Amino acid sequence: MSSPPLAIIPPTHALVGRVTPPGSKSITNRALLLAALARGRSRLTGALKSRDTTLMAAALRQMGVAVDEPDDTSFVVTSPGRLSTPDSPLVLGNAGTAMRFLTAAVALCRGTVVLDGDDAMRKRPIGPLLAAMRSLGIGADAPTGCPPVTVEGRGHFGAGRVEIDGSLSSQYVSALLMAAACGEGPIDVALAGQDLDARGYVDLTVAAMTAFGARVTAVDRTTWRVEPTGYAATDFVIEPDASASTYLWAAEVLTGGRIDLGLPIAAFTQPDAQAARLIRMFPHLPPVINGSQMQDAVPTLAVLAAFNATPVRFTGIANLRVKECDRVHALATELSRIRFGLGREDGDDLVVASDPALAGQTLPARIATYEDHRIAMSFALAALRIGGIVILDPACVGKTYPGYWDALRALGVQTRAV
Known part of the structure; x- marks a missing residue:
């Protein structure tokens, strides 16, 4: 059974605070x-x-x-x-x-x-x-x-x-x-x-x-x-979950904030921690990102790429098609729900047509989450900079991060069931 949709109101302040991510x-x-x-x-x-x-x-x-x-x-x-x-x-x-x-x-x-x-x-x-x-x-x-x-x-x-x-x-x-x-x-x-x-x-x-x-x-x-x-x-x-941490690292750079996770990036041993180096390059992500060794971080990076200074192509991600859903297709589809052509599939690659001008706009979109926790959590990042975004079935985050919405609210992000 799906949960009521959740509207996220873009914060007008930088996200600053301490969040303890869940265990890996x-x-x-x-x-x-x-x-x-x-x-x-x-x-x-x-x-x-x-x-x-x-x-x-x-x-x-x-x-x-x-x-x-x-x-x-x-x-x-x-x-x-x-x-x-x-x-x-x-x-x-x-x-x-x-x-x-x-x-x-x-x-x-x-x-x-x-x-x-x-x-x-x-x-x-x-x-x-x-x-x-x-x-x-x-x-x-x-x-x-x-x-x-x-x-x-x-x-x-x-x-x-x-x-x-x-x-x-x-x-x-x-x-x-x-x-x-x-x-x-x-x-x-x-x-x-x-x-x-x-x-x-x-x-x-x-x-x-x-x-x-x-x-x-x-x-x-x-x-x-x-x-x-x-x-x-x-x-x-058990160390904190690096995949979950990518959403918080991305929220930090998207809002110009400072979020303390209680653990330095260098202390993570999980592969998805590699995404931290790329996230810190925002808004100048490289034009090609090979996601093969940090697959669960690709949804985070793809949504972040929507606001990048230049387009980004994600390669090495064919295996994302056999995750909780076909994540290549889901990311392309839901990015393009925000703005037509923002995301597209090219073979097994994902191409994000980045546009920094998206930030601050109101672009109503009801984001389908495909019962996939990572689709829900990554598209919440888009809602930090774009008004009108609603996440469908937000409770699907319970698969790996049941406290995700509470963590965002603790940082001052307002949400409401719709």
């Missing part, structure tokens, strides 16, 4: 799974509580893992060190990390596990991950190439070498790596080719695995060797 979704869901695979008690602090992490936690509880929530930013995970076969399908909404990571992890159960999601998830490809799992002798099937998925768990992840096509999603690679530490012997996870959509997220995975006691060695640039160590319970601190 990417790291939270990795840490939840690794803690569930570790025997004992792990405390995860600084964690994100959102729709995606709630779905991950609920699925782990279905498999016999105790996941307690002592406060708004912590999980305490107590596990026997194994996953039990759930009595019913794991229903994961449109949580891509949960679906991909758990598809590999449930091979550690003993028995048949079905994983399913909502209508949007049933359009998100998972075939390359299943093909890789089958090469290790694991039964894994999805008749449409998208969820629902059926996995025949056998209590371990095998041994040997597995090749994975990571061109559609680095999450396939991360899923294999995390499960591989529970193999019968060492497992080499190798890329089928050189293409990987977001290598920085694989680095995040390896760092989290290492914190939970795994041994992962980079054999070369396209191969990782994972030893069959299993995992050890540990206390783990």
Whole structure:
């Protein structure tokens, strides 16, 4: 069910203040799974509580893992060190990390596990991950190439070498790596080719695995060797979400403000933090931005580019077409809803016809959000400089940043339901 539309009134002042971004979704869901695979008690602090992490936690509880929530930013995970076969399908909404990571992890159960999601998830490809799992002798099937998925768990992840096509999603690679530490012997996870959509997220995975006691060695640039160590319970601190922070960095430069996030940019280890360097170049963004290694930051940068001094072309973003929605199409469509021709698709590229004169105008537009949190949050940035913008289904931000609208209001941005 969609939420009432939200009108955003452009502020007449620079946005100044302190905002604490939520914890990283990417790291939270990795840490939840690794803690569930570790025997004992792990405390995860600084964690994100959102729709995606709630779905991950609920699925782990279905498999016999105790996941307690002592406060708004912590999980305490107590596990026997194994996953039990759930009595019913794991229903994961449109949580891509949960679906991909758990598809590999449930091979550690003993028995048949079905994983399913909502209508949007049933359009998100998972075939390359299943093909890789089958090469290790694991039964894994999805008749449409998208969820629902059926996995025949056998209590371990095998041994040997597995090749994975990571061109559609680095999450396939991360899923294999995390499960591989529970193999019968060492497992080499190798890329089928050189293409990987977001290598920085694989680095995040390896760092989290290492914190939970795994041994992962980079054999070369396209191969990782994972030893069959299993995992050890540990206390783990999760850094703030870099993707969420991009909206605040952009709001700062759009309004000439100063927003303290409580963490220096250099302290972020997530790939989307690379966007900070570009955001600080505004209003002189480069004419071409390759978004392949910071994909979740592209919506932020695309809306910021609308106000840039010169047009911007975004390349390396074909994988945005298989996110929560087709983000290339959504960005082009909604930018052009503000002003015809402001955004357009050119193959898999996005071209933004920048115009600094948009700032200060009133251009009524009802922005469709496609049930995609990043479309809603990025187009709220346009509303900081353009009057008349209404965000449809604003509650979709609950997927990763439930407090987003409150954060803007705390900085003095006025909103009203319409």
